[in-house]
Amino acid sequence: MSRTNWHRVCTTRDLILDAGICVLVEDQQIAIFNIELGTTENKLYAIDNFDPISKAAVLSRGIVGSIQNRVVVASPLYKQHFDLETGQCLEQSDVKLLTWPIRLNEDTVEIALDSQ
Amino acid sequence: MSGEKILVVGNGMVGHYFVEKLRSHDANVDITVIGAEPRPAYDRVHLSSFFDGLTAADLALTTREHYKELNIEAHLGEQVVHIDRGKKQVETDLHRRFDYDNLVLATGSYPFVPPIEGADTKGCFVYRTIDDLGEIYAFAQHASSGVVVGGGLLGLEAANALKNLNLKTHVIEFAPGLMNVQLNRVAGETLQSEIETLGVQVHTEKNTTRINSSTEGRLTMEFSDGEELVTDMIVFSAGIRPHDSLADQAELEKGIRGGFIVNSECQTNDRDIYAIGECAAVSNQIFGLVAPGYRMADVVVSQLADGTLHFKGADMSTKLKLLGIDVGTIGDSLGRVSDSLKFDYKDERNQTYKQLVTDASCTKLLGATLVGDTSDYEILHQYVINEIALPSQPESLILPNINGGSNLLGVDALPASAIICSCHNVSKERIEASVSSGCHSVLEVKGDTAASSGCGGCAPLLQNLVENKLAELNIEVSNAICEHFPFSRQELYDIVRVEEIRTFKDLLHRHGTGLGCDICKPAVASMLASHWNEHILKDQHRGLQDTNDLYLGNMQKNGTYSIVPRVPGGEITPEKLIVLGQVAKEFDLYTKITGAQRIDLFGAEVHQLPSIWKRLIDAGFETGHAYGKALRTVKSCVGNTWCRYGVQDSVGMAIYLENRYKGLRSPHKIKMAVSGCTRECAEAQSKDVGVIATEKGWNLFVAGNGGMRPRHAELFATDLDDETLVKYIDRILMFYVRTADRLQRTSVWLEKLEGGIDYLKSVVIEDRLHLAQELEEQMEMLVDSYACEWKTTIEDPAKLKRFRHFVNSDEKDNTIQFVRERGQKRPAIVEA
Numbered sequence: 001m002s003r004t005n006w007h008r009v010c011t012t013r014d015l016i017l018d019a020g021i022c023v024l025v026e027d028q029q030i031a032i033f034n035i036e037l038g039t040t041e042n043k044l045y046a047i048d049n050f051d052p053i054s055k056a057a058v059l060s061r062g063i064v065g066s067i068q069n070r071v072v073v074a075s076p077l078y079k080q081h082f083d084l085e086t087g088q089c090l091e092q093s094d095v096k097l098l099t100w101p102i103r104l105n106e107d108t109v110e111i112a113l114d115s116q
Numbered sequence: 117m118s119g120e121k122i123l124v125v126g127n128g129m130v131g132h133y134f135v136e137k138l139r140s141h142d143a144n145v146d147i148t149v150i151g152a153e154p155r156p157a158y159d160r161v162h163l164s165s166f167f168d169g170l171t172a173a174d175l176a177l178t179t180r181e182h183y184k185e186l187n188i189e190a191h192l193g194e195q196v197v198h199i200d201r202g203k204k205q206v207e208t209d210l211h212r213r214f215d216y217d218n219l220v221l222a223t224g225s226y227p228f229v230p231p232i233e234g235a236d237t238k239g240c241f242v243y244r245t246i247d248d249l250g251e252i253y254a255f256a257q258h259a260s261s262g263v264v265v266g267g268g269l270l271g272l273e274a275a276n277a278l279k280n281l282n283l284k285t286h287v288i289e290f291a292p293g294l295m296n297v298q299l300n301r302v303a304g305e306t307l308q309s310e311i312e313t314l315g316v317q318v319h320t321e322k323n324t325t326r327i328n329s330s331t332e333g334r335l336t337m338e339f340s341d342g343e344e345l346v347t348d349m350i351v352f353s354a355g356i357r358p359h360d361s362l363a364d365q366a367e368l369e370k371g372i373r374g375g376f377i378v379n380s381e382c383q384t385n386d387r388d389i390y391a392i393g394e395c396a397a398v399s400n401q402i403f404g405l406v407a408p409g410y411r412m413a414d415v416v417v418s419q420l421a422d423g424t425l426h427f428k429g430a431d432m433s434t435k436l437k438l439l440g441i442d443v444g445t446i447g448d449s450l451g452r453v454s455d456s457l458k459f460d461y462k463d464e465r466n467q468t469y470k471q472l473v474t475d476a477s478c479t480k481l482l483g484a485t486l487v488g489d490t491s492d493y494e495i496l497h498q499y500v501i502n503e504i505a506l507p508s509q510p511e512s513l514i515l516p517n518i519n520g521g522s523n524l525l526g527v528d529a530l531p532a533s534a535i536i537c538s539c540h541n542v543s544k545e546r547i548e549a550s551v552s553s554g555c556h557s558v559l560e561v562k563g564d565t566a567a568s569s570g571c572g573g574c575a576p577l578l579q580n581l582v583e584n585k586l587a588e589l590n591i592e593v594s595n596a597i598c599e600h601f602p603f604s605r606q607e608l609y610d611i612v613r614v615e616e617i618r619t620f621k622d623l624l625h626r627h628g629t630g631l632g633c634d635i636c637k638p639a640v641a642s643m644l645a646s647h648w649n650e651h652i653l654k655d656q657h658r659g660l661q662d663t664n665d666l667y668l669g670n671m672q673k674n675g676t677y678s679i680v681p682r683v684p685g686g687e688i689t690p691e692k693l694i695v696l697g698q699v700a701k702e703f704d705l706y707t708k709i710t711g712a713q714r715i716d717l718f719g720a721e722v723h724q725l726p727s728i729w730k731r732l733i734d735a736g737f738e739t740g741h742a743y744g745k746a747l748r749t750v751k752s753c754v755g756n757t758w759c760r761y762g763v764q765d766s767v768g769m770a771i772y773l774e775n776r777y778k779g780l781r782s783p784h785k786i787k788m789a790v791s792g793c794t795r796e797c798a799e800a801q802s803k804d805v806g807v808i809a810t811e812k813g814w815n816l817f818v819a820g821n822g823g824m825r826p827r828h829a830e831l832f833a834t835d836l837d838d839e840t841l842v843k844y845i846d847r848i849l850m851f852y853v854r855t856a857d858r859l860q861r862t863s864v865w866l867e868k869l870e871g872g873i874d875y876l877k878s879v880v881i882e883d884r885l886h887l888a889q890e891l892e893e894q895m896e897m898l899v900d901s902y903a904c905e906w907k908t909t910i911e912d913p914a915k916l917k918r919f920r921h922f923v924n925s926d927e928k929d930n931t932i933q934f935v936r937e938r939g940q941k942r943p944a945i946v947e948a
Contacts, residue, residue, distance in 0.1 A: 014923040018631075019659035024925040035631065050931065056675035057921075057931045061666055064659065065633030067599070074634035076663035076671055081634075 006103070006110040015109065017042075020060035020073065022049045025113055030100060031060035032109065033084055035071055043071075045084035046102040046111050051075045052095055059097075120145055122420065123206065123216035125196045125362075127151025129160055130393030130409035131222030132177050137417045139186045145420075147188045148214060150206070153245060154193040156180060161406055166249045167277050175246065199366035201386055218388050220416060221376055225356035225394040225404070230265065230290075234327030235352065239335050243274040243353045252351065256281040259348035263287075263337065265324060266354035267294040272438040274353040275316055279439065285316045286345065288337070290354075292321050298434070298445040299485060302462065306469040306487045310441045313467075319345075358395045358402055371397030380426040382415050390416045403430055407539040414541070431501055431538050435486075435493045442490040447483035447500040448473055456482055459511045463488075470514040472496075478510055494577035495527075502534045527580045536581065537574045542567035544581060551585040558582050597858060598635040600628045605639055605783065605858045612643045619656045620644070638662040639858040642745055645781035646853050646894075649901040651908055653915050664743030667722055667919065668729075668905055674932055674943040677725060678718040679705070680742035681732050682778060685752045685770035685790075686713025695735040703728055706940045712749040712787070714740060719941055721932060726919050729906045738904040741779060745859075747786045750774040751799070755792030755809070764809030766792035769838070773807070776842070779902045780849065780895075783856040783865075787822075801829045804862040805845055810834070814841045818848060818876070821863035830866070830873050833881065843892065847880045850891035 009023040015034040023030050029049035036042050050057045054077035062073040067090060072081040081090040087097035101112040122138065124131050127149050135147055151157075158175040166175065183190045191208070198207040199219065207213050227242040229235050239259075241252050256262065262278040264271050267289025279285045287294075293304030294311070308318050323340040327350065330336065337345045358375035362368070368384045368391075369377040375397030382390045382398075393409035394402060403409065408430030418425030435444040451458055451473040459472040468488030474481055481499040486492065496513065498504060507513070532545040542565045550564045558579050562568055568578045595604040601624075603611065608623070617623045620640050624632055632640075641660035645652060652661055653668075664670050669677030681696070696715050700707045703724055705717035720728055729739075742748060752770035756762030770790040780786070789800040790807040800806030806817035812835040820829025833844060856865040869875060878884040909915045921929045933944040 010924050016658060016918075017655070021923045022921060024922045024927055029922075029929070029931075037631075054673065054675075055931075056673065057929050058671070058675040061663065061671075063634035063637050063662070064631070065600070065637065066631035067633060069630070071631065072633075076666075077673065077675075079634060 004101070004112045005114045006105075006112050008105075008108050009111050010109050012104070012107050012109065015044075018064055020062065020064065022057070022060035023111070025111060028113070029057050030111060031073070032102065032111075033060075033064055033073060035064060035084070037071070044102045044104065044109065045071070046100040047073075047082065047084060047087050048097040048099075050097075051077060051080075052097070053080055053089070053092070054078050120217040120420075121215055122147050122218050122220065123214055124149045124220045124222060125206070126222035126224055126359075126393075126395070127153065127157045127190070127192060128222060128224040128393065129157060129177065129406050130224070130413055131220075132157030133410050134220060134222060134392060134413035134416065135183075135188055136178075136186070137413055138420070139188060141417050141421060148216075149183070149188060149190045149192075150194055150196050150208060150214065151190070151192045152195040153247075155246070156183065156190065156192060158246060160244075163243075163246070163249065164273050164277055166246060167253065167280055172246050196362065199362055199368075199389075201366055201389070204388065216388075218390065218420060221362070221384075221389065221391040221395055222393050222409075222413075223359035223362070223395040225358050225402075227270075227352060228355045228357045229352045230324065230354055232324050232327060234329065234335075237327055237329045237335060239329070239333065239349045240327065241349065241351045243270060243277075243351050244356075249277075252277070252349075253281065255349055256283060259283055261285070261347045262349045262351065263345065263347045264351045264353055266352065267291070267318065267320065268297060268353070268355060269295060269434070269436070269438070270355070271353040272311070273436075274351045275311075276439045278351065279314070279316055283348070286347065287311070287316060287318045288322045288324060288345075289318065289320045290323055294318065294320070295443070298449060299443075299487070300450060300471065302460070303469050303471065303485045303487045306462070306467060307438070307441060307443060310467050310488060311439050314439055316439060356394060356402075356404055358397065360395055371400045371402070373397070373400065373402060375402050378412075378427075380415075380428065381419050382412050382427055383419070390419070392416055398427060398429070401429075403432070405430070405432060405434065407431065410539055411541070433497055433500070433538075435490050435497075442486070442488060444486040444490040444493040445484070446486075446493065446497050447481070449483040449485045451483065453482060459514065461511070461514045463516075472510055472514055474506060474510050479506055481506055481510070481513075484514075494574065494580075498530055498534055498577075501538065502531060504530075527577060527584055536577055537565075537567035537569075539574075540566040540569065547578065547581050548585050551582055552589065556586060556591055595857075597639060598633055600624065600630045600632050600636050603627070605643075606855050608636075608640065609643050609646075609854055612640070612647060616647075618644065618648055618650075620660050621656065632660075634662075635858070638665070638745075639783075641665070642781045642783065646898070649779075649898055651903070652905065653909060653918075658918075662745075667725060668739060668743060668909065669720065669725060670743045672718060672943070675929065676718070676932060676943070677720045677722070678716050678742070679720055679725070679728060679732075680710065680714050680716050680740040681737035682740040682774070683714045683749075684774040684778075685750055685767050687752075687767055687771060692735060692737065695732070695737075699728060699731050702731075704941060706942060710742075713751050714742075714749060716742070719934065719943075721928065722919055722921050723928070726910050726916050730910050733904070733907050733910065738778070739906040741905075745782055745784050747774070747777040747780045747782070747788070749787065750777075751787070751789040751803070753790075753792050753797035755790075759792060761795060762792035762809070763811055764792055764814065766790040766798065766807075766809055769807060769814070770798075773805075773842075773845070776899055777845075777849065779905070780853070780898055782849070782853050784859050784861045786849070786862070802826065803829060805829075805848070807841065813837050816841060816844055818873070819862040819866040821861055823861075825863070827863040832873065832877065844880055846895040847888055847891045848876070850895050851876070851879060851887070854891075 007025050020031045020033045030046050031049040033045045049059050051059050058076050062076045064073045071084045074081050087099040089095035157177045195209045196206045197209050227244045261284040263286045264275045265288045267287050275287050294308050325340050326338040328336045363370045371377050376384050376391035378391050378396045392412035415425045415427045433446040455476040457474050461470045471485040473483040484496045534544045550561045555561045555564045568575045596602050637660040700717050706719050708716050710716050750770040750773045752766045755766030787803045788805040789798040789803045791798040791800045792809050802820045802822045806829045808815045814836045815834045816832045817829035818832045821827040934941040935944045
């Protein structure tokens with residue numbers, strides 16, 4: 001069993017509610033989204049920032065939302081939707097982004113890089 | 117036929133249809149209409165809607181003014197009483213004479229009142245015209261019970277009307293069952309028992325012999341079996357008789373059951389006299405429905421033009437709601453053909469009855485009867501009129517499908533030639549072509565093809581077809597903006613306005629579901645901006661902004677941004693031009709002049725944007741909103757300050773307009789232009805708002821469009837002074853912002869706006885909706901609260917913090933790569 005390696009990437013002050021930011025972890029661009037799911041429940045998601053369809057690192061700048069109960073981000077360039085939980089592209093079944101475990105440690109946002 | 121005198125007697129539905137058809141066929145033929153009723157043609161099929169609150173105007177099919185526009189001479193409230201075939205002349209009850217080359221009789225029919233002693237007593241009515249209904253309504257106000265004599269289709273409709281007027285209602289039928297012309301015994305019984313559960317008493321096999329009036333004004337009906345019935349009022353609706361009183365005097369032949377006998381060309385025994393509709397007898401048959409009447413009208417229009425159309429009988433299928441009960445009969449519903457076979461299904465629990473009539477080999481459907489449930493009517497009707505082959509077990513078409521779903525053909529399976537609307541003879545093919553050519557709603561298709569504007573029976577089928585075709589073309593059908601709100605943009609806009617909603621979260625919480633998406637969020641952001649004009653990058657609005665608004669720049673293909681400072685009217689000082697050059701050079705930005713008289717600087721990375729804009733703002737520039745669904749530019753020609761042809765200062769006006777409307781958030785981008793003279797060098801007629809100088813002021817054009825579907829702007833008003841021009845533009849823009857759909861340019865908006873430009877004029881110029889002041893005030897608020905978004909952004913450290921690619925690193929985005937071409941940089945092509 002590989003040891004989970006949690007990286008401290010930013011603090012909660014860097015997060016934007018219901019929108020994305022981008023962090024750099026070991027040369028990997030990761031988009032982090034902070035989504036208010038219910039009135040009290042917030043959830044963090046970490047997916048690859050690189051949009052393989054437009055070939056630009058822009059996903060953290062997409063609009064987040066839900067499509068049929070899946071929490072998604074829309075690529076700002078050509079508007080494909082990616083499931084934040086799984087990285088799956090809703091419009092193209094052969095496109096799936098990397099996702100990473102993410103957690104809050106007090107005020108610090110942590111991402112585990114070595115597992116998916 | 118041009119130049120000939122065509123005289124039409126009768127202005128009912130068929131007579132009206134005929135003159136409109138004739139006029140559209142020939143612009144010059146001399147058309148005169150003489151109608152006995154005081155008002156022009158109205159929709160008699162839906163006459164009973166009069167009791168649901170529809171007025172005579174709602175039911176009207178035309179107006180006197182419309183006839184004037186069509187150059188049709190109409191004499192209404194005047195009755196033809198004599199035909200002189202020798203002189204080719206008619207005479208009216210007002211002793212006026214009219215000549216004709218061809219006479220078209222469309223005199224219709226009158227309600228049959230059985231020869232009963234006392235049938236003309238006060239309190240006895242017929243059910244045929246708007247005036248009849250008006251009298252029934254007035255009398256019913258002081259009555260508590262009513263009797264309808266006649267248990268046919270029209271009788272049951274009248275019974276429904278009495279019932280809705282809160283009268284204790286009876287139906288008297290001479291025959292053993294209701295609707296015995298269309299329904300078999302079982303169907304009639306099913307209908308009767310359903311009607312009786314509604315509280316209407318049905319008396320069959322009753323022969324009224326006498327009506328007596330008491331001193332209190334009540335009426336006593338005596339029947340041949342010795343029974344009596346006391347009531348306050350009686351409505352006779354026992355069938356119709358052709359209005360053929362002109363026949364005897366003019367020596368025109370009459371059918372066995374009355375009506376002018378006509379051949380398949382709808383000609384009477386006088387070749388110059390035609391008869392159409394319910395007054396015509398074809399092979400001794402009277403067609404008491406509107407669709408066959410329309411077909412006869414088509415035939416006569418064709419014959420007058422030496423055409424070859426013939427009347428070949430008509431489909432008498434009908435579907436209606438009688439006292440709330442669905443009844444449908446299709447084709448030969450009684451199985452009059454000798455060796456036909458019948459399949460019955462009766463369900464007493466749900467009070468429904470269905471019967472199919474097929475040919476002896478069970479391959480063709482000849483007719484059908486549906487009582488209590490007519491949801492399969494349209495498709496069964498298609499089986500009959502298009503002779504579609506039946507499945508091997510025809511009964512499956514009426515048996516309930518235990519597994520759910522339907523055993524019937526879908527509209528997709530119909531052949532392209534299938535006639536969907538038999539009133540106006542519109543095929544499936546024609547309807548689909550209409551959808552493809554841009555009619556994206558039932559209403560528009562109706563307007564384009566006339567389908568479903570007759571009896572309306574094909575409406576569900578039409579809707580189905582339109583929706584299927586839209587789905588096939590990948591066009592969104594629902595007007596809901598997206599899955600999160602069951603409202604159109606305009607409805608959402610009104611909600612935001614009325615409930616004074618200031619955040620997306622609040623709107624979603626009150627009226628939506630889910631989290632929102634990239635459709636509704638930017639749309640709502642735009643509405644919030646129209647109302648409150650708060651900075652679009654405030655925390656609660658930030659996540660709503662579209663790609664370009666988020667960083668106040670246009671995102672290009674590699675994730676970098678372009679920068680377009682505002683250059684109002686395209687006028688720029690050399691000093692400012694130099695600054696643009698210096699900034700472009702310093703930040704190594706690809707530089708291009710746009711089509712809208714501005715300069716676009718490409719290739720800025722997110723972290724560079726604030727420093728670039730700082731430089732620009734220090735030099736006096738403002739944001740150009742090239743990234744927003746907002747006013748872009750007001751293009752101008754140089755105008756009378758320099759041009760020897762110019763008649764007004766177009767640059768001055770363009771700068772004024774651009775400064776007034778800059779920052780206005782709208783459903784889509786807005787472009788304007790001002791030309792200094794009629795030579796129109798600023799191309800104002802291709803803009804959403806175009807202004808063209810005249811000697812006396814300005815001509816205003818609206819709803820032009822370049823781009824994918826170019827459209828010339830329409831002239832809205834002429835010779836306006838400056839103040840009026842601005843006032844009208846204020847109102848037009850604000851009305852557009854309020855009522856347009858998301859991402860709908862003004863061109864499409866105006867095309868979809870019911871009433872088009874005339875309606876817009878009535879709202880803006882005549883203030884028909886009493887909105888003008890409100891629209892102006894809202895615009896004034898937006899103008900007053902304008903602030904350059906870039907200026908406020910660079911002054912706010914919290915907002916500036918967001919202009920970084922990584923929140924945890926100052927590294928640049930290493931996926932952005934440039935190469936050089938023609939002395940400038942451009943994005944490198946990324947390998948997969």
